[in-house]
Amino acid sequence: MPASQLDPPNASSAGRKDAEFPTVGMVGGGQLARMTAPAAMALGIGFRVLAADPQDSAAQVVPDTVVGSHESLDDLRAFARGCDVLTFDHEHVPTEYLRTLMAEGVVVRPGPDALECAQDKVVMRERLSKAGLACPAWAEVKDPQDVVAFANEHGWPVVVKSARGGYDGRGVSVVHAANEAATLMEQAAPGARWLVEELVEFAAEVSVQVARSPHGQAAVYPVVRSVQRDGICREVVAPADLDEHIAVAAQALALEVAREVDVVGLLAVEMFVTSQGPVVNELAMRPHNTGHWTIDGAVTDQFEQHLRAVLDLPLGDTSALAPWAVMVNVLGGDIPQMYPAYLHCMAHDPGLRIHMYGKQVRPGRKVGHVTVMGDDLQDLLERGRHAAGYLNGEITQ
Template structure:
């Protein structure tokens, strides 16, 4: 039997970890990467360097693949429709992926489905944003460019009609979405995986702790979340995956409000930072299940291996010698799982993550935070 070739568009750390998950399955990977130095390009054997926005480059790459999938949402929808018309399986397909590419399209579709979201409207300029604020209880409001934003980029909190931030989003030349600034208690994430024939699995709902708009720590499962509410969040994510026709991994980022509601914040149709804990903390990782889903293989067990798993992102700082740093972390805590992405260290850049699991949540949080801080260079003992 000839094992299938999975074509991954995008050479970042998500592609790197997805490739790793496919190795035990005997899956052959082919990568379309921006540069030979990208995280996944360092470890995948079959790499094409090129621009995913170029039709001929993408078409030539796809012809050597049995299925096409992604580690980002930036491939133009029109190009993906052309590939589908030529008989190349694209998973998730363009009709689903557009909901992760365009926040305006996503909000409109969720409204149609009756899925709870922050109050929102497409606005034409600062005056229109001020009118929206007046209708929804006043400033502050959140302005987002509908395309291109991630990790806090493309997002502005506007605190008054005269705030300079009210003008910034409109300079990007794309539509702008205004949303109410939700008074949330914490952020949650529901991660699910769905296959072409409709099989789906749901991971435990997690708490995602953000610092400056970037995920810092994930607690799996979300502490103190009542079982009934966790099940409702999982059902919400499964409903979105089914109704949008998602194939592969879907992350539904959620706000848990102070009055007990759960609102959908963002969607991501690829492996996601809030699911990195599954590499060590779940029976089947998000990466392995994404590979299974895009190939329409039976999905793996998403249940956790331990009562708690804590994931902490490692961000670059002023301390570039990660190798010496993780030797210390391994010696200090042999149960720690360190995952490095092969990236150059730059301040604020995600260069790796650590996982630790067990029965004592405060202890796990301290150990994960210490390792991430030591690797970044913010602590030295």
Template sequence: MVGGGQLARMTHEAGIPLGLKFKLLSDTPQDSAAQVVSEVVVGDYRDLDTLRDFARGCDVITFDHEHVPAEHLAALEADGVVVRPGRAALAHAQDKGVMRARLDAIGAPSPRHRIVADPADAAAFAAEGDGFPIILKTVRGGYDGKGVWFVRKAEDAHDAFLADVPVLAEEKVDFARELAANIVRSPHGQAVAYPVVESRQVDGVCDTVIAPAPGLSEELSGQAQELALRIAKELDVVGHLAVELFETRDGRILVNELAMRPHNSGHWTQDGAVTSQFANHVRAVLDLPLGDPRPRAKWTVMSNVLGGDFPDMYAAYLHCMARDPQLKIHMYGKDVKPGRKVGHVNTYGDDLDDVLERARHAADYLRGTIVE
């Protein structure tokens, strides 16, 4: 696996019961996954020679992130390295302009959009629709709200063009909530779909995920799952695909983003599904039969634990575990920094209000924002 973050850490954990030998290319020895994987190569994924050396002896390469340069992926594939998902699929997660063009070509519903050249062009895009506000995104490199600007007037658009990266303009969607459809697809075309979830954001970062999305009609849920499965097939995705969606106030779904790796909106599956997203990602990239994605409980809630001003989160274990013996805590081994994702908690049960309260209390207590 290329990338040493928490996704690699949890994917490695899922591979242990299968007896897999897991090799990691990590930026530093202190990265989340590097702390727990036995075979770690420390190096720069942006260096082709490093990637080639790392790939020797590997049966398959997969990823913790989408940032490996496309030309390096092409070189690995030309060398005969099995890369899953492949370069052609990953291009749609690496470049939002490429993604939007391909989604348009296959008829997937998206917000109104186009590439814009400068602030004046962004203003023209706004005028072509309902006016400001609009959303500007750099086509490459953005995540967790980075590389995204909420633009209320032309003068606010200047910063988006400073990075010398193409900029995608999108209409500001009047959405009721954000959803995510998570699916896993294998090389021979088997695919499974998890329940569609509601994803709640705070300051552009995922805060809480509710599985399944409360109040979502069977019709719209089925449309979202079918859409994600069709995108995966059309793009030839192998492994986990997260399709982030807007549910509009008039009852439609629109594609917001794609991620071709295990995803924050699927962390609930570790404790809430028969087979987790991580276990199914491992199965998919090894072309093994996929596992059952069905939920184990009526409701599962995942809450991210963000760093705050209270660095000793581990002292909070005693309180959280004693208060809620069913609570599942997943920490990433990261240094605590304000706003940084350092872990998550999962709760489950039959009463949604209770499950939400338990998850929120545990996440806040671990962060130190509440003390009782």
């Protein structure tokens, strides 16, 4: 280790050469914060991260990283002190803490009222249903009997969701009968809250990202198609191959949701495209996996757009740079050593855009993604899937 190692940066200077340029603090040190760092660099703003561990994905690459807990008000308060705006790489910060910080003068974007819609599915459904925005039929349920009553009206199977804590398919179950509902709900922690939804028949799962700034400017990205497996997003095709009027309806719905929940920053609205049109499935209030294609494939990527939105800067052009972009997640496989595979993939496909998150490989864990862009969708799908499969060891040639 060199003798002249740089002293740790401090809040008054690091990443903020020019005092007039603001600093954004992002709570959470995952890959979303990691991929926000380049956007902050280009904008010339300060960027700091609150990470749980110094080896977190973003902590590895952001000098102004503070190690602390997003569940500690003291840590949040200390972190916020060096920031002009507080924002998030995940939705797990207790909103009561955010309200306290706001009362103390911290600028929190998105705000707690909006964030609750991404934290709590009952709150989200209530808010959207009240505003008349298209959702699947749903009901809050207390016990398996409520689920049966809902199914008697809407038919089996139904989807039972925990109101909070769901992520990458966790907390969401397709339930075919009363006894399944009973088993599921009995396993839960006391006090867990639930909702039940009709199982929607859909032609496609799509996602629409909207950026919205404090004074209400909004910019919408092209509708993308997402392919899920085991509740985890596996690939994204931009744009979704939809009839123009359906795509426009999906974008309009996303813009209405953004306004209704009064989000500031990026909002991803995951939707089902049904015979009745698009209906809202889930919300995420941050850059999102279904927007990773924008790093390589759009004029303004979702990470820069999020920063611009939370800083109340004018929003950037959301246009795509190529007719098609395909993003495929790289999930950890059985091979812990990824570098040789990565070299092979680069040799195989010079147009491949590889993004690694600096995360230890564990089976099923998102450790990176690849993007390819061009004119021929089928070719792109083959190239993207080959690379992702090769990187995690599913494909060996």
